Amino acid sequence: MADAQSTFSVEAQALVQVRELKKHFPVTQGLIIERQVGSVKAVDGISFDIRRGETLGLVGESGCGKTTAGRTILGLYPVTDGSVTISGIQVDRASKEELRTLRRKAQMIFQDPYASLNPRWTVNAIIGEPLRVHKLLPNDKARTDRVHELMLLVGLSPRLINRFPHEFSGGQRQRIGVARALASDPDFIVCDEPISALDVSIQAQVVNLMEELQDGFNLTYLFIAHDLSMVRHICDRVAVMYLGVMVELAERNELYENPLHPYTQALLSAVPIPDPKKSRLRQRIILPGDVPSPINPPSGCRFHPRCPIAKERCSQVVPEWREISIGHWVACHEV
Amino acid sequence: MANRILEVNDLRTRFHIAEGTVHAVNGISFHLEHGKTIAVVGESGCGKSVTMLSMLRLLAIPPAEIASGQVHYLGRDLLQISEHEIEHLRGKEIAMVFQDPMTSLNPVLTIGRQLCEPLRVHMGMDKQMARQRSIELLEQVGIPDAARRLGDYPHQFSGGQRQRAMIAMALACVPSILIADEPTTALDVTIQAQIVELVQRLRENLDMAVIWITHDLGVVAEMAERVLVMYAGFIVEEALVDDLYEDPRHPYTIALLAALPRIDRRRDKRLLSIPGAPPNLLLEPKGCPFAARCDLVFDRCRAEMPPLIQVGPNHQAACWVDVTSGKPR
Numbered sequence: 001m002a003d004a005q006s007t008f009s010v011e012a013q014a015l016v017q018v019r020e021l022k023k024h025f026p027v028t029q030g031l032i033i034e035r036q037v038g039s040v041k042a043v044d045g046i047s048f049d050i051r052r053g054e055t056l057g058l059v060g061e062s063g064c065g066k067t068t069a070g071r072t073i074l075g076l077y078p079v080t081d082g083s084v085t086i087s088g089i090q091v092d093r094a095s096k097e098e099l100r101t102l103r104r105k106a107q108m109i110f111q112d113p114y115a116s117l118n119p120r121w122t123v124n125a126i127i128g129e130p131l132r133v134h135k136l137l138p139n140d141k142a143r144t145d146r147v148h149e150l151m152l153l154v155g156l157s158p159r160l161i162n163r164f165p166h167e168f169s170g171g172q173r174q175r176i177g178v179a180r181a182l183a184s185d186p187d188f189i190v191c192d193e194p195i196s197a198l199d200v201s202i203q204a205q206v207v208n209l210m211e212e213l214q215d216g217f218n219l220t221y222l223f224i225a226h227d228l229s230m231v232r233h234i235c236d237r238v239a240v241m242y243l244g245v246m247v248e249l250a251e252r253n254e255l256y257e258n259p260l261h262p263y264t265q266a267l268l269s270a271v272p273i274p275d276p277k278k279s280r281l282r283q284r285i286i287l288p289g290d291v292p293s294p295i296n297p298p299s300g301c302r303f304h305p306r307c308p309i310a311k312e313r314c315s316q317v318v319p320e321w322r323e324i325s326i327g328h329w330v331a332c333h334e335v
Numbered sequence: 336m337a338n339r340i341l342e343v344n345d346l347r348t349r350f351h352i353a354e355g356t357v358h359a360v361n362g363i364s365f366h367l368e369h370g371k372t373i374a375v376v377g378e379s380g381c382g383k384s385v386t387m388l389s390m391l392r393l394l395a396i397p398p399a400e401i402a403s404g405q406v407h408y409l410g411r412d413l414l415q416i417s418e419h420e421i422e423h424l425r426g427k428e429i430a431m432v433f434q435d436p437m438t439s440l441n442p443v444l445t446i447g448r449q450l451c452e453p454l455r456v457h458m459g460m461d462k463q464m465a466r467q468r469s470i471e472l473l474e475q476v477g478i479p480d481a482a483r484r485l486g487d488y489p490h491q492f493s494g495g496q497r498q499r500a501m502i503a504m505a506l507a508c509v510p511s512i513l514i515a516d517e518p519t520t521a522l523d524v525t526i527q528a529q530i531v532e533l534v535q536r537l538r539e540n541l542d543m544a545v546i547w548i549t550h551d552l553g554v555v556a557e558m559a560e561r562v563l564v565m566y567a568g569f570i571v572e573e574a575l576v577d578d579l580y581e582d583p584r585h586p587y588t589i590a591l592l593a594a595l596p597r598i599d600r601r602r603d604k605r606l607l608s609i610p611g612a613p614p615n616l617l618l619e620p621k622g623c624p625f626a627a628r629c630d631l632v633f634d635r636c637r638a639e640m641p642p643l644i645q646v647g648p649n650h651q652a653a654c655w656v657d658v659t660s661g662k663p664r
Contacts, residue, residue, distance in 0.1 A: 201590065229598040253601055274552040
């Protein structure tokens, strides 16, 4: 009973609920008669909540499934199994009407500010597109006014409204991407590596902008990144993925100061610290080998072939995803 | 002085393109000591890679033009020697590793073939010897089952393994200088840690000097002895690594360090951001390139580029302001 209650109270504040989410991509062979010979288990059963107004960080190395998870949550890829609920709408079973609401209320900011903006469209057309698609404003005049407003909001001069993307720097392009995401007045934004293509001095500008907007509009972010220092700065809670599964989830300071999963420990110890004296004293865990293929993930715990503390059962039994202390989840036999 | 293996003086590189002239490198000077590691840090477009490519004469001329400078390597000026001589040096005595191992490996040749080539060309080895040495090299950079993997093509290697293979290739002829241009930028942090450790170990074993080019101030802290900070084609600060992080003397370096989120600290406030963007390199540089973004700017900064000024032992900064007092020099 107590359990049911605590679950209920958490769910009450959760804007996004992800349950046992799986996304597999088929691997096919044969040119004329294609047959499926396997599947890439990009996301293989992950569960978490994102609370209203928070920033949840999703970290892991390339190929761990973090981008696929973000896209599947928004319904950009069909769900293989499990469920995603955003503001009470179940994404994988939504009606057309519900999907339209969802597309307006849940937005995305992409990694590459060069590839995610149509080079033949003006800034006005790019930022105004969500307004047009969702018929949010009655006419062109009202739309242009709103685009003006959005440009000011993200720190772009409205004088540039008729320019094309190639006339902007990387940081400015990412501001255009942010303005487009904000146009339809969303509650939830999936930010897929929004700053990793930018230089350090520009990253801080964009991150600060995203934080100001979050405060101003009570936005909820899923922040997908591989820069663990930036994630510690911007996120309230952080989830770590490895090869399609979640290995650890905790409040930010708890995760960085008391990482429990051996993969999280190795990952954090590999991040260079911009302080030469400190980095000389630091004990590093260097993981052997590479991340295995998600087509044939290792049995048991997926991390066991590279794990410094793996025991026999780690190769046989999948570790349970359990809450070790309040809000600190981990999947490891040895914790 | 005698220990200097490389000395660059007043190097200037420009690119003549349809839109005008790009002032990529604007008169930089630095040196490298035998067996030491220097890091060149800066953001995209600051000229760090162009500097290295100019030194090794790897730029297509035109559009590039090396407008001035000398690059002394063991008594010879790399910019003056014949094409034949520089070809002989490149790869044999000065080797370079690039950012993206996929584009710098030939996709249709096996790793073994690509490893053997420099050994046969530069070291005059026969097929059997070259093969033997290739296996040793791959083992040295930590690729398991090396003999079998010689027959693999680049796409059969993972990203980290490809970068290891590139390093093995660069080390094939035991160079005295290794230039690594953002070698870990495309890799994940755990793989980056493997590569950084590998290069450090090899540098000690082979007594090689290393120039490590990066935008990542974390990696610099970890592996360099001396650091050059570049901005818009100028060296704006040069210091020993500890001094640079503890007592940065150029407003750009100070701002850059303050803009970095820290994994080892609890967050206390918003990041300090540097307003604006780097200058347009199509314009002739006038005054300090950082002036438009600098808090401490005054009239002289806009008119005249400050030279590198000695601010401490082994520490130079190109700024008209003494940042410790906030007053003009």
